Amino acid sequence: MTQVVQAEAGDLSIFAKKKYPLLQVKGLTKRYGARIGCADVSFELWPGEVMGIVGESGSGKSTLLSCLAGHLAPDAGAVIFETGAGPRDTVTMPEAERRMLGRTDWAFVHQNPRDGLRMGVSAGGNVGERLMAVGARNYGTIRTAALDWMARVEIAADRVDDRPAAFSGGMQQRLQIARNLVTGPRLVFMDEPTGGLDVSVQARLLDLLRGLVRRMGLSAIIVTHDLAVVRLLADRLMVMKSGLVVESGLTDQVLDDPQHVYTQLLVSSVLQV
Amino acid sequence: MYVAVKGGERAIENAHAFLADERRGDRSVADLSVAQIREQLALAVNRVMAEGSLYDPDLAALAIKQARGDLIEAIFLIRAYRTTLPRFGATEPVDTGAMDCIRRISATFKDAPGGQVLGPTFDYTHRLLDFKLMAERDTPPAPDAEPQAEAMPHIMEFLNKDGLIEAEAHSNSQPSDLTRVPLELPASRALRLQSLARGDEGFLLGLAYSTQRGYARNHAFVGELRIGTCSIAMEVPELGFSVEIGEVTLTECETVNQFKGSKTEPAQFTRGYGLVFGQTERKAISMALVDRALRWRELGEEDAGAPTQDEEFVLSHCDNIQATGFLEHIKLPHYVDFQSELELVRRLRAGASAARSEALE
Amino acid sequence: MSEYTFAYLDEQTKRMIRRALLKAVAIPGYQVPFASREMPMPYGWGTGGVQVTAACLVPDDVLKVIDQGADDTTNAVSIRKFFQRTAGVATTEATAVATIIQTRHRIPETPLTDGQILVYQVPIPEPLRFLEPRETETRKMHALQDYGLMHVKLYEDIARHGEIATAYAYPVAVEGRYVMDPSPIPKFDNPKLSDSPALQLFGAGREQRIYALPPYTRVVSLDFEDYPFAPTKAAQNCALCGASESYLDEVIIDDAGGRMYVCSDTDYCATRRGLGHRGAEG
Numbered sequence: 001m002t003q004v005v006q007a008e009a010g011d012l013s014i015f016a017k018k019k020y021p022l023l024q025v026k027g028l029t030k031r032y033g034a035r036i037g038c039a040d041v042s043f044e045l046w047p048g049e050v051m052g053i054v055g056e057s058g059s060g061k062s063t064l065l066s067c068l069a070g071h072l073a074p075d076a077g078a079v080i081f082e083t084g085a086g087p088r089d090t091v092t093m094p095e096a097e098r099r100m101l102g103r104t105d106w107a108f109v110h111q112n113p114r115d116g117l118r119m120g121v122s123a124g125g126n127v128g129e130r131l132m133a134v135g136a137r138n139y140g141t142i143r144t145a146a147l148d149w150m151a152r153v154e155i156a157a158d159r160v161d162d163r164p165a166a167f168s169g170g171m172q173q174r175l176q177i178a179r180n181l182v183t184g185p186r187l188v189f190m191d192e193p194t195g196g197l198d199v200s201v202q203a204r205l206l207d208l209l210r211g212l213v214r215r216m217g218l219s220a221i222i223v224t225h226d227l228a229v230v231r232l233l234a235d236r237l238m239v240m241k242s243g244l245v246v247e248s249g250l251t252d253q254v255l256d257d258p259q260h261v262y263t264q265l266l267v268s269s270v271l272q273v
Numbered sequence: 274m275y276v277a278v279k280g281g282e283r284a285i286e287n288a289h290a291f292l293a294d295e296r297r298g299d300r301s302v303a304d305l306s307v308a309q310i311r312e313q314l315a316l317a318v319n320r321v322m323a324e325g326s327l328y329d330p331d332l333a334a335l336a337i338k339q340a341r342g343d344l345i346e347a348i349f350l351i352r353a354y355r356t357t358l359p360r361f362g363a364t365e366p367v368d369t370g371a372m373d374c375i376r377r378i379s380a381t382f383k384d385a386p387g388g389q390v391l392g393p394t395f396d397y398t399h400r401l402l403d404f405k406l407m408a409e410r411d412t413p414p415a416p417d418a419e420p421q422a423e424a425m426p427h428i429m430e431f432l433n434k435d436g437l438i439e440a441e442a443h444s445n446s447q448p449s450d451l452t453r454v455p456l457e458l459p460a461s462r463a464l465r466l467q468s469l470a471r472g473d474e475g476f477l478l479g480l481a482y483s484t485q486r487g488y489a490r491n492h493a494f495v496g497e498l499r500i501g502t503c504s505i506a507m508e509v510p511e512l513g514f515s516v517e518i519g520e521v522t523l524t525e526c527e528t529v530n531q532f533k534g535s536k537t538e539p540a541q542f543t544r545g546y547g548l549v550f551g552q553t554e555r556k557a558i559s560m561a562l563v564d565r566a567l568r569w570r571e572l573g574e575e576d577a578g579a580p581t582q583d584e585e586f587v588l589s590h591c592d593n594i595q596a597t598g599f600l601e602h603i604k605l606p607h608y609v610d611f612q613s614e615l616e617l618v619r620r621l622r623a624g625a626s627a628a629r630s631e632a633l634e
Numbered sequence: 635m636s637e638y639t640f641a642y643l644d645e646q647t648k649r650m651i652r653r654a655l656l657k658a659v660a661i662p663g664y665q666v667p668f669a670s671r672e673m674p675m676p677y678g679w680g681t682g683g684v685q686v687t688a689a690c691l692v693p694d695d696v697l698k699v700i701d702q703g704a705d706d707t708t709n710a711v712s713i714r715k716f717f718q719r720t721a722g723v724a725t726t727e728a729t730a731v732a733t734i735i736q737t738r739h740r741i742p743e744t745p746l747t748d749g750q751i752l753v754y755q756v757p758i759p760e761p762l763r764f765l766e767p768r769e770t771e772t773r774k775m776h777a778l779q780d781y782g783l784m785h786v787k788l789y790e791d792i793a794r795h796g797e798i799a800t801a802y803a804y805p806v807a808v809e810g811r812y813v814m815d816p817s818p819i820p821k822f823d824n825p826k827l828s829d830s831p832a833l834q835l836f837g838a839g840r841e842q843r844i845y846a847l848p849p850y851t852r853v854v855s856l857d858f859e860d861y862p863f864a865p866t867k868a869a870q871n872c873a874l875c876g877a878s879e880s881y882l883d884e885v886i887i888d889d890a891g892g893r894m895y896v897c898s899d900t901d902y903c904a905t906r907r908g909l910g911h912r913g914a915e916g
Contacts, residue, residue, distance in 0.1 A: 125790050128789055133785075585770060599678035599840055606707050609802070609898055
């Protein structure tokens, strides 16, 4: 758990010393036959930074996220991750290494918690899985870590042996987040983490996520159609339409002074609500 | 004093003698000859040949006799025998278009060159028990007709000429042999078809039926069903050319299925295919439907999550010899495993009741 | 039976199986696919073991066949008879004398020695099968050493039952690499897998897999540091030979539910009694 403790100290200066971005994306393109999923996307993500990707459904943001996280093979482009041992293109790396990244340095929070949890396994087992996958072999330690993380995501300790099927949607989503963060990943991908939840539940989850992001200094890429989510969580923003990035910049800047017509439309449609 | 159970060997011998005696049944009833089974229970013989993957009506009939009419047991006998046979080579591909048909029907065209030939079918028979068969010795011969001179080309080829049905991909590559190479997944279509051709009729029937009821529905019609004999030719290395070595009865079913296409790609019907030894119509149609359902990925269809679309599920479970062996093996002694679980359950129960009484105190 | 070749299988098939065996020995614990043949006994009744034995047998071998530890259970009798008939090899019930031992569900109590081969019949070779039913996925998990899920299962056992609730077919790690199913032997037998002087071969006919443990391979039963693996057996001694260290079968002896415990390894028990050892009922 040392990694987590270290990150939680919130000493961002250690990241500032790094020369390289955590992630460099270059010309990432994915087509479905003649249709464009996403085209020629390039950006950099620096340690401790949260990037928001917004757009309507069908804008290519989920395709982009899947390509970044290695769930989809892009047709062109590179996703260069600063591993402990130097930058590596995760698109061309062997699947074994990519899977290893997927259970160590990377984490992925699905929109539907059912996709990210093992519904037949207890809450404790769900949180403990990543620890066991990287070699934890002490039941007591694993259970303590599971309980610790359940507390952090505000799930009562006496639910540790219950299966997620017995949890509410909001609890399931918080459990999924705990399961992903328990190994102190260096990069977290989130796909509409607040989608499908009631508004009041969304607010609580957002609040929790903001706390975690700030305290742990998480680096994250969050896909959402909800501008409130990025306003709260993201340092920077990319706006996507028809598979292309139409605008990007600091979150406040983009939201307060949108340049592209499409972004203006997005922002104004929210403001009316 | 306790004496451990001995004499397994004698018990087995006696059981087998009992079985043989029961198989023969009442001695006042005439013994059934293998020829009788071959001639009069021909469809059972066909099924045993098809799923036993060995074309030999006499041996299949023998197996049915030996198995007391249990067809899966008979298929098992044939499979086990087949394993011991040396393999001399493979025949030339069979030309089913040149089949000498006894039956040939199409559900998609009212008529076609060669015509519709009903042949020896149960179709349109009224399923009324024929009590005459209990008493009468002989059935009058069916009226004869001149053999049909007209050729019977594959009906699907007429659609193919117009581009209305997907063209089969031509390949000269040697398909792998399911019985010689372990099945690895995902499997090619050739391997899937091999597996289905020897798969259990009942299992495939159930799967095919489920697709008709909407579990991965793909709108199948029988484009053509034909039953008849095909000559088998084989290239003899010493001769350098192929010679006819015999003929086999086959049932072939080609289905016309749900079309695909888009604004830019012209719409086309798709195909399913079944080919089985002997007159095995139900099996051939089932096979074609299951084949078609398994092709969803190459045809760009949705994964509906239906069992019949799941290649690993279908191929891993369609072989009745594998299935029955594993199913029935739970009859074997398992007392060591059971003992270990018995001890575990007792220990867990002791732990739980100790915890409960502690909680009550 | 002159119409069949030595040990039933044709030479080509035996060569194919031997190649798979060599590969299996070269990669301990790895499941090698092989083109399992249809045998004259049902799948699930030892066809994998029989094919492995057939591929290893030579005319001067001495064969022992056990099922549940016993030489006289029906399936052991049937398989022994099969090889007597098709290979004409000598057979024995004495573990120490046998050169090849085919077994179902037990490892003999008498320690195996250099040069012996132990052939296991395996129903489900995949230790991850009941966690992940897809072969395509489990093969990938093995290739990538992605075994977290296996420990999740053990974790769940402890969380629910207070201990690892697997009594047989208890999973093991081979030389720190492949997780392997040791076949449904009671976990009492697991320690005998490791560091054995004998060659251990595993055949799964229906599932078309062969795997192996070469002599002196390190085999570790999966566990947690604070919930260590423990081989267990009934607390009693054998009623016939008095053995306290051998695995026991529980036998119901009367209508009132009276029970006695006897060695599951019949040869071990008989040998001890031959040496004068006696239990309470012996």
